[in-house]
Amino acid sequence: MEKINKVLVLGSGALKIGEAGEFDYSGSQALKALREEGIKTVLINPNIATVQTSEGIADQIYFLPVTPYFVERIIEKEKPEGILLAFGGQTALNCGIALHESGVLEKHQVKVLGTPVTAIMETEDRERFAALLGTIGVKTPKSVAVTSEEQALKAAEEIGFPLIIRAAFTLGGQGSGFCNNMDELQKQAEKAFSYADQILIEESLKGWKEIEYEVVRDRYDNCITVCNMENFDPLGIHTGESIVVAPSQTLTNSEYHKLRKISIQIVKRVGIIGECNVQYALDPESEDYRVIEVNARLSRSSALASKATGYPLAFVAAKLALGFGLHELKNSVTKTTTAFFEPALDYMVCKIPRWDLNKFHGVSKEIGSSMKSVGEIMAIGRSFEECIQKGLRMAGLGMHGFVANRELPEETIKKALNQPTDTRIFSIAAAFAEGWSVEQIHLNTKIDRWFLEKLYNIHQLSEKIAGFNAIESLPNDLLLEAKKCGFSDFQLARLVYSEAAPTDIEQLLLTVRKHRKSRGIVPVIKQIDTLAAEFPADTNYLYLTYHGDEHDILPEKDGRSVVVLGSGAYRIGSSVEFDWSGVNALQSIEKAGYRSVMINYNPETVSTDYDSCNRLYFEELSLERTLDIAELELPLGVIVSTGGQIPNNLAMRLHRQQVPILGTSPESIDKAENRYKFSELLDSIGVDQPAWKELSSMEDIELFTKEVGFPVLVRPSYVLSGAAMNVVSNASELRHFLEMATKISKQYPVVVSKFLTDAKEIEMDAVADKGEIILYAISEHIEFAGVHSGDATMMFPPQKVYVETIRRIKKISRKIAEALQISGPFNIQFLARDNDIKVIECNLRASRSLPFVSKVLKTNFIDYATRIMLGEKVEKPLKSLFELDYIGVKAPQFSFSRLSKADPVLGVDMASTGEVGCIGDDYYEAILKSMLAVGYRIPKKNILISSGPMRSKTELLASALWLTENGFDLFATQGTHQFLAENNIPSKVVYWPDVPKSPNAYELIRSRQIDLVINIPKNLSQEELDNDYTIRRAAVDFNVPLITNARLASAFIYAIARYRLEDLRIKSWSEYV
């Protein structure tokens, strides 16, 4: 092994659909592996909320875009000897390939560690790769490109039916279709040729099983497959959109090892050094197969496989990249046996995607070959029934398992089964309830009968249980069987007490719990040890199951354990920032001399790495499961304030069951969460807030909105949970929201308040000790109020806020902290117009912006908060936010390109899937870096503007002038053109997309003549949105940067006015702080 001293690691940037938290986990593991070998590490990742960009993980961290330009500058500066490309998803891989092809790596003598770039490139090119596999006799789907109907018919004869036809180079599968015979082929081909000149004739593998293997190879050619996985949904649904189980359930030994052997053949042929994922289609009627995809890097599946098996794939892959052999490394779980082995599972896991499709306008709910889900969960159990029911609860969509759920919207079952949507599995439950057989459902879904039989089992059991009307009358055997099949106490309560009001269920599930415990029906703790108990393993990776009689470990119950509740599935509005908070809380707990215990179930996270804590329960964050664990652990207390909203919502419920909650009291949390109580509290301490009223009927609300005018903020009572606050701009939106998102009644009133526009939004992130603020950070949004705080661009420290405003914000925050006796982290959102300050929201927990301000200040807010929650006396830090001579900007990342047809507009609901935070010497440098990091490019020449309402037009005037004076050409829609002309700014008028005249806005974008689209909607009414939709969507579909907010647009233009790309300073975090 040649000695390498310094290695550059590329991160994956902001979280986006298809590239999420799994790469924080992979990268963190890789960095740990490198550090262990004494290698200096340099990390490039603008994702400031990640664990990998925390202190002590890498030696140097650059919060800069992962693009060839910036990486090259950093290579010049840091002079690393090696680079890792496999740990930052497709972003890092593409960047690495570009650097290789342009000769940058060679020029600077940077060696790609692990799989050679040429090998990676071979796997990325579908045709070349299929040819390569052909040389070793491995099958790939037959596919022929044709340019005439005649050729199409000939190709069909060769391949055989059924077939799929795809039109080349089209978006969203236009012109694609299945055909079973020559007639259908002729019709389909004709249709497809109307979209494109070239079409692909491919064999159809519809209904085949989808199987994946995670393969590892070292430089000695030693190979293992760490895990295989089987998709519950047959081929046709992206594996990221599928329910997936590990290990495979319906494969015989012969099938399992046939595919395993082929995986190894492929990996050896490609020359992987490290990790590789191989995906197959397997015929359900024979052992025939096709290789459908290979990923020569760490992937979402590899993160899942690591969590599913306990085998740290990324860690091992990094070691192999350095030249180690698998047999020279130890199994990280047993610490005595070798890393050259394949884990034997004595449990199974089930992964379920988490979608947030209802957050977007215009997106179809159907799932298919492209990814739309924003997160995922993993459930562990010892039967499929147990896993799937746990998992469906974990997905956090308000479902309680496979059965005993609220009714789904009406739809014919046949359609729901045939056209999979995000709720298909619940349509299976509905089908059973209507008397469908396993066979009928199989014919409609092609889901393997084995899975359906298990689901049918759950259904049958639920009917049996529903036949009883008191939990005490349920036979013990049946109760135990129900628990083994994953039924929650809630489900049992709902089935047995079917007449009970929803409000009584909370009490009834506790009745079920009490009864169950009196019968000795309780779960046991089992370890994940990689070898199915064959070797003793002192592992802390745990789950709970009812399939067992004995605990593998017995917690000490000495009051020295502290439980931290994690944040569950990543979703829009709750993501890696809470993983960072949780992981940091665990670290502070350990430093303080306590045992750290984590409960979480998100396989994409660092907090679910068993290395992150003293004990990891890969478990549900439900009241039932948290109580189970609290009773087994008897902890010093539970921390609910670092995991976002899920633990926050549990605080009061756990408190009522005498579980000690650390930090701010659950009563205070309740006061802040309950809109009515909180508004009342503000009034009582003399803190201003927008005009508000608690209302319980539609008529009252309409009366109130007449009085104060739109827009208004509507906040449902939090008892219903799930539904967030919402800004509505007109009566139709108001009605829509009240009908769709919440139910309004005397029992569930809503708080409606006046929503101020043209006001600055300012956030206070702080930590307090018994009501006294210990440290704080105030940040300012670039966009005015109206853009969800999660979608806003944020600067810290604030740049354009009056000193008096800051003074007042501090004063109000102190009052609130005092009134709620806060001990721990909290966040308050303010509106400021002139020096008029109003409080709009307060959360007594870590916020989304906490890692950002912590890192910009290099002061770990979570560490302070945790120590306070543990009862330590902490000193106020000396740093003040006014002493910083640099600035941080946090910018949102959107994933609209993945969500076909979604309107990429910002509004009442959060839409961003991730964020970055970059640091600059001044505001403009920071904003430019951060916007480049979320995919914006500095425009070269042509900018298309439609500038919306008058105040946006005015806002953009100065920047438009600068653009034209500096050689940019402006293209403007009618109204904007006129306004610019009136102000003596030249622009070319373009026609709206629906006007068949040129130059046409859509055509300009489509032909890629535009470098930047600025499109500001007048307001959020549907009519206005529809007008501009085509322009915005075209910008997204043709990958042209799009800005929809006037203040952000002018900030961006001011920034490019001051900085050229090469002027941006290449400074690491430690050079700023």
Add this chain to the structure above:
Amino acid sequence: MPTNPYPDARLVLSDGAVFHGKSFGFQGSISGELVFNTAMTGYPESLTDPSYRGQILVLTYPSIGNYGVPKPTIEDNMLRFFESDHIHVSALIISDYSEKHSHWNSSQSLGDWLKAEKVPALFGIDTRMLTRHIREKGSMPAKILIDSNDIPFDDPNNRNLVAEVSAQQKTIYGKGKHRIMLVDCGVKSNIIRCLLEYDTTVIRIPWDYDYSREDFDGLFISNGPGNPEHCIATIAHLKQSIAGDKPVFGICLGHQLLALASGASTYKLKFGHRSHNQPVLQDGTNKAYLTSQNHGYAVDIASIQSDWKSWFTNLNDNSNEGIIHKKKPIFSTQFHPEASSGPTDTAFLFSHFINAIEQWKK
């Protein structure tokens, strides 16, 4: 996870431990040696593996029966999807049973097959707890009791199990040019299939058959159940063979018998190696292989004679995984290159054997 009609039954261990489960196989009490296997696939192969003779098998993978039982397709005079003609385990212990099975090649449920073959089986057992128990206390006699009538414990290792499972007469497979004498100590069908993939004639003979006057090119000693020391006749014949220079290849029990014939000794492992994920390293190289194993006895490395050397070593516990003669084409492995069930990484050893025969013929 079905309820009825699965009667309650008990598993009683010789150290007094009792586990309660539900019976889904044959309704009869039985005793045997309790062992566990951590493989996640391949229950039809394991159940029909003669090496499990006399043993009550615990599968640690929790969901069993998923793909049913394969069809009884005959190929080369053997059942294509099984390792012998019938089930050899004394009984089966699992956690969760899938009576509803799903596979294109399935002909019946696991429970129905066990009933037809008169093999008792329990589900609903905490198999992880049971495995930890065996790991700590070692393999031990145990019994399944389906009713209040007790039966005595039985330690099958006291018997010559090989004699129970070995072929009764000579059988010939294939018509190839290399004649391989296969000593059947309880051979798995896949070994015969692997040999037949080459240009071979396989002559399958009983364990105690004296082949010294037969015409053959290579000798193969198969896997099999129990303590190798019971196979006195096999060892005696082997001693004669290895005095010559014809290629010899042994697998599992065959490996132990070859070692005994060479003068080395064997010992009983605490709970054996029964899994698909046993890592072995070829001595003196960086070549590591994942192997399928099923054995309770092992060759003592320290006892390997000077003409011989260790060939493979277990990476987990450093136990011996193979020996090879320093000069002659005589070698054996503790693991199963024929896999079935398990990983096929070491199948190249069959070609190694055939090459040795070809070399020897020259």
